[in-house]
Amino acid sequence: MRCKKVQDLIMSDYIDGELNERQRKQIKDHLEGCLGCRRVLHAVSESAVSPFKESKIAKPDESVWHYIKENIEEERLHRLKGSLLERIMPIPILQKPRFALAIIVAFAIFVTVFVKSPFYTERGVNMYLEEQIEFLRYLGTNGIDTIGAEYIGLGTAIEEYFF
């Protein structure tokens, strides 16, 4: 095996244990007879591999978890508000803007027409009341005689009791 190829493998697969048994043996056999490649292996081990073997696992401060937990709770609250809004609008048709707008417009037209109807203006109500008052007054005074005259001569004895 050529030195260039061996040194490439030393820098990667050999030192990282990615070679199979046969390939490892080939490299080992080459190293036994090649000082240059042994020096490369030594340099890689010393400078690029060994320092990391002493590396410790670091632990984050407890404040990191508190921050995450706060954010999660805020997220849940935000989701809850969103779902409450969905509950008070159960009618699917209202969730579609066009349909909602059409219903609002139809309602507005209905209210406008209804309010402008002669039966529901204040003037209309007043007129009706005045008519009723006049009629009742009419019943309480001369109106009776006038009404009675209409019934004279109808041939019923009951007329004698009233007029």
Added chain:
Amino acid sequence: MQEIPRDIIIKAKEGTIEAFEEIYRIASSYVYTIALRITNRREDAEEATQDVFMSVYKNLKNFKFKSSFKTWLYRITVNAALNMVKRKEKESKKTIHYDECKNIEDAAYVNPEGIGAADNERLIKSMLTALSSEQRACIVLKEIEGLKYKEIAETLRININTVRSRLKRARQRLILLYKRGGSGDEM
């Protein structure tokens, strides 16, 4: 990182906060360590860790167990850390070039034999600063997390040959730094 039990993941997917906390307790150190090694700053690593777990919380319902949970988590972590590095570089309007690093780190990167734990931490930090963020991600996943090439490729969504090539280039840089540090060894 130990595998997280499937039933805990399922409970967390359903919204159980206690299950999610358990995932945090198991995985947070590993997530934080990766973030710290890639960003090289404690504050950035903490922020990246928060981003990672918020992302996990929001997207857990979409996790379908097609890949391993560990791979998925590592992917989110590396992306969050790399994004943090890019963001901070933009903010400071200063990119770390190898030549700049060479000058800074030559002084720090001396012969590593016989140094204590604190010195080793400084050494690792200076070594990682000398690498590009992509090389750093590969070295961290390989040397610190012990992932295989296939797992690294899956995590970073790159070709396995790209993994190999980035590791090789990263090690070549580190050897050059070591050599300039005056070990006296000739290659």
